[in-house]
Amino acid sequence: MGDPENPPQPSGDLFARVVGGIADDRERRRRRRRIVALVAAVAMAVGAVAVTNKIRELNGEETMPWWTLEILTTAILIGLALWLGPLIKRFGRAYAADVFHDNPRTGKSYIVLTDIVYYLIFSAYILFTIRFEPADWWPTTDGAITADQLSDTLARVAGILFIIGILHAINIVLMPVLGRLFSLNRRLPPGSSTPD
Template identity: 65%
Template sequence: MSSLEDRLHDALTGDDPGRTLSPDLFDRVVDSIGDDRVRRRRLRRTIAIWATVIALATTAVIALQREGTGMPWWVLEIVTTLGLVAIALWLGPFIKRFGRAYAADVFHDNPLTGKSYIVLTDVVYYLIFTAYILFTVRFEPEPSWSHTGLVIDATAGQLKFEVERVGGILLIIGVLHGVNIVLMPVLGRLFSLNRRLPDKVGRL
């Protein structure tokens, strides 16, 4: 047989003596399949929750319109606040999922430091989201939401305010995440130098 045929034969039959199989390959494949199932289950649960919330909100609005009344201002406030909480619970794991490989590459000389960095950034992330929600939530209507100053139902002014709440937190998280992406390689390099410096001094 030719060289190509020999290589194909060895690859398909597993007779290549120079090839060593990873002992944990099967476990990693099983874990990967399990993680994929968990992500799909979480995605289905998230979609179901959002669909339920939208259906309930739509039903409430239709019921209020049939009664000849508008939607109370506090309903829109609660819906927006719940939306911010949902964004926080979804966006955090989403960023962490795709940021692990990046952090592992940056902190390849200090794996434990990389894991600690991810945990600390998660804490900061949720603290920022919590503080933003607490700072922007309203327990009474703002006079600026209406030209008359009397606000009972949801108005265009309140809708603009709630949209700005959502856009504001997305902008803040986006800017901070971008800064984190830029600074992380610098921090990883500094940690690597700090770790190698004592070794070089000890050898001298």
């Protein structure tokens, strides 16, 4: 039962452990939601392919229509955006906190704004590259998937990864410069000029 004369003392870091436990629980829930969203996107893509295959079989076609790959590629790009965005944000928070340590609110605002830019770029890319009819340079095979379409599809996925990678690298290099400028701005008294 314990010694009645010497009761156990409360832990000094109890509050920190409770706050950490709550933060861990939130992160687990966020991770679960992301996984569910990714699984749902994959399930929708697989369902679209299955429905297309069934339609193809009912029509007596031997090949898969070109638009099946378009639907699948769009679902992959959406799933990639939903998976990659939170991943970049999770690791970017600590970097932004280090860079904007003099002004944490600016760092949080910067992360939110880069999130918005990220999803705008991804959405615009998907809308720019989606096709509603076969491309002229794809050989005509009665609307079936061709090697040229597969090549274009891989180029679409590689293109967004390349664009996001380049922009992310620019952001990594640019963020310390912005953090330094904002910290200098914060230290200067009103009305004074910047040092040479």
